Amino acid sequence: MRIFDADMVMLGMALGMYWLRTLTAMRSAFIAAALLAVAALLLTALLPEGWFRFFTSIAQAPTIGLTVAHAPALRYKS
Secondary structure (H helix, E strand, O other): OOOOOHHHHHHHHHHHHHHHHHHHHOHHHHHHHHHHHHHHHHHHHHOOHHHHHHHHHHHOHHHHHHHHHHHHHHHOOO
16 A cells, blocks of 8 residues: 555645645734734743633633533432
């Protein structure tokens, strides 16, 4: 079995051209995302550890909410 089939090469070329076109069309969005990433890194480096724990607890809130939402079903199961 060949690793690089002709179909896979064509698919890779098509996806590569699509991503290249998308990158050039959405240049400002990628610049904004890069600036947000740098700002997030600076915030995590400059803020005390307590603030970092606070922000990570906010990031985990959807999973906590899911657990709380399923708690009544687990409580009345017996």
